[in-house]
Amino acid sequence: MAPRRTTTKPPAPAPVPVEPAPCQPCGGSGNVPVTVRVGRKRRPVGQQDGLCLNCLGSGTDPDA
Template sequence: MANRTTTPPKTTPAPCQPCGGTGNVPITVRVGRKHRPVGQQDGLCLNCFGTGTDPNA
């Protein structure tokens, strides 16, 4: 009898929902006494910690 091994199909991990798989999310920058928004900068996604894959998948 031939010994046959099968490998499971490789699946790609699902992208993270908040960052869309990029690992970065926009953070609003606020300045001044009234904390008015002046722009946005990139921040690390706290859901996937910058990996871009869904941790619950």
């Protein structure tokens, strides 16, 4: 019979949390500027905030 092992293994180190990368189109804010167009000729009059379709407003890069 083999002798019993009396030493224990050291505990595994805790994994370091990785911060997700910010989304490129919105810069991590979750909002992108959308041009507002009015009139029959659809002339641009300004911009408003719109939801980023790449990250769906979360601000983190979905491909990372």
